[in-house]
Amino acid sequence: MSEKITMGSDGQLSVPNNTIIPFIIGDGIGPDIWHAAVRVFDAAIETAYGRQRSITWKEVLAGEKAFNQTGNWLPEETLEVFRSYLVGIKGPLTTPIGEGIRSLNVALRKELDLYVCLRPTKWYEGVPSPVKSPENVNMVVFRENTEDIYAGIEFAAGTDNAKRIQQFLEQELDVAYNFSNTTGIGIKLVSEEGSKRLMRSAIAYAIAHDLPSVTVVHKGNIMKYTEGAFKNWGFEVAETEFGHLTYTWGQWERTRAEKGQEAANTAQKEAEEQGKIIVKDMIADNFLQQILLAPKDFSVIATLNLNGDYISDALAAMVGGIGIAPGANINYKTGHAIFEATHGTAPRFANTNTMNPSSVILSGVMMLEYMGWQEAADVIVNALSQTIKDKTVTVDFYNLMDDAILLKTSEFADKIIEKF
Numbered sequence: 440m441s442e443k444i445t446m447g448s449d450g451q452l453s454v455p456n457n458t459i460i461p462f463i464i465g466d467g468i469g470p471d472i473w474h475a476a477v478r479v480f481d482a483a484i485e486t487a488y489g490r491q492r493s494i495t496w497k498e499v500l501a502g503e504k505a506f507n508q509t510g511n512w513l514p515e516e517t518l519e520v521f522r523s524y525l526v527g528i529k530g531p532l533t534t535p536i537g538e539g540i541r542s543l544n545v546a547l548r549k550e551l552d553l554y555v556c557l558r559p560t561k562w563y564e565g566v567p568s569p570v571k572s573p574e575n576v577n578m579v580v581f582r583e584n585t586e587d588i589y590a591g592i593e594f595a596a597g598t599d600n601a602k603r604i605q606q607f608l609e610q611e612l613d614v615a616y617n618f619s620n621t622t623g624i625g626i627k628l629v630s631e632e633g634s635k636r637l638m639r640s641a642i643a644y645a646i647a648h649d650l651p652s653v654t655v656v657h658k659g660n661i662m663k664y665t666e667g668a669f670k671n672w673g674f675e676v677a678e679t680e681f682g683h684l685t686y687t688w689g690q691w692e693r694t695r696a697e698k699g700q701e702a703a704n705t706a707q708k709e710a711e712e713q714g715k716i717i718v719k720d721m722i723a724d725n726f727l728q729q730i731l732l733a734p735k736d737f738s739v740i741a742t743l744n745l746n747g748d749y750i751s752d753a754l755a756a757m758v759g760g761i762g763i764a765p766g767a768n769i770n771y772k773t774g775h776a777i778f779e780a781t782h783g784t785a786p787r788f789a790n791t792n793t794m795n796p797s798s799v800i801l802s803g804v805m806m807l808e809y810m811g812w813q814e815a816a817d818v819i820v821n822a823l824s825q826t827i828k829d830k831t832v833t834v835d836f837y838n839l840m841d842d843a844i845l846l847k848t849s850e851f852a853d854k855i856i857e858k859f
Contacts, residue, residue, distance in 0.1 A: 441495040444525045444810070446774035452525070454810045456492045461520045465530020465799075466502040467784025472796035473530050475852035479796075479819060480803050486859040487814040497524070501543055502532040513543055518550050521777065528778045528806055530799055531785075544779070545591070548584050551775045553768035554633065555640050556582035556744075558751040558781070559805070565828040566759035567839035575734045576757050579650075581641040582747025584768060586633045587665075589744040592626040629665040629743065631672050638673040640771050641741040642681050645716050653677070653685075655720040656742040656750065669743055670720050677718040686710030687718040727753060755781070762794075762835050765801035767809070778806040792847045795833040797823065800855075822858035826851065 442455040464473045477496060484492055499517040506512050512535050521527050532543040547553070558580040562573035570576075594601040597620045604624050608614040638655070645653050655674070659667030674689040686707060695703035711717065721729065723746045730737065730753065742750060755764035766781040780799040788794050800823065807816040827836065830843040831854050837845045846854065 443523065446525065452774050452810065459495045459497050459524060461497045461499045461524050461527040463499055463501045463529035464504065466533040467531060467786040467789045468794045469530030469784065471790065471792050471848045472780065472794060472799050475796040475848045476799045476803055479800055479852050479855050482856045482859060483815045483818040486818050492812065513546055521551060525774045526776050526806065526810065528803060531780050531783050533784055545589065547777060548768050551770060552585065553770050553775060553777060554583065554585050554636060555769045555771065556584040556747060557767040557769055558582060559765065560754040560758055562758040563824045563827050565830065566763060567836060568757060568759055570731065570757050573758050576754060578737050578740055578754060579644065580740045580747055580751045581637055582751060583633060583637045583743050586628045586630060587744035588625050588627050590628045594624045596621050596623040627665050629669050634669045634672040635676050638676040638741050639680065641739050642677060642685065642716065645739045646684060650738040652717045652719060652737065653739045653741055654737050656723050656726045656740055656746055657720060658723050660722055666743060673741060674718065684715055685718050686715045688720060730754060763797040763801065765798055765805050767802065767805050776809055778802040792849055793834050794848055795835050796848050796851060818859055822855045825858050826854045
């Protein structure tokens, strides 16, 4: 009998051997890539565990399918299922046009307080890439998921609310800006609590995976009380909660001020030799240069919402594009997690059985890892890597490779399963 995943009193997931996972099939190409991916998941679990473990897939509705059947883009029942079952997976969803929900993905993250957007980026041999050495890219982005300008507090130019805020800024706070009826206003929110819980998760991940560094990426040189505070709160977490395992650039700066640069360099070298995680920071625009010039210097990235959006897509492009980029939205405290394809719905290609299912497949790999089913995850990664290396690929990679064999979406899944 299949059961729900639960969160134990020890803060660890309790995953039954026969577990129920809710899924949203997705819009546009969603059904094509989901039907391919779910066969890969089931076959990998059987390969790794025989009949000792299995997943019962429970479909829930969101997006166009939900609207067509219920008149609601995101039914309350769907939210209740994800709340109850903790872990789920989804395909790409349409963003409704007009008033109301800005984004179904954002709505799901907000309702479940999924404060970490987790985006691992690595290159698989044979994947076409625009950079010379994509094998040097191996990073995991922890993108804060609930704050920043994505909080959605915006007022259109010329509206009464925009005018009221302009008057308040000018009259009450003495803000010197040439406001007009053509000025729209958005509010950027960055809290100590939100910043610290993200940083806590990023450092814990680096410790668990034996990674050498966490880089805080920010624009604190300009936005000192939001992005600058994010950096400071991140260093505070590293030093006060993980001090025996980390060494921060803040400590380096203080040592330099007190004892000189040579002493600071010696202290950092000693920390590295002791196996401590180096917690450093970098201005966002410089970071986007450095991932091209020196990608080996970075492993775990902690950043705010907007920066994380740019960074994760830029990194995805370096290793072959968003079509092979997985993602997850996680609340490590409650255990809630939704794993998702990171690309769009591509409605022009719906029901053509031509698109690459790798994003949702690798998101499923992340889900299996989160559940502790590492053996099944490894089966998929090894087979997917070999399938691409053999140049048996879908049209996106086929158009960029020499002497490749073109496969349909379903045939690509078949090739992966053959290699288990």
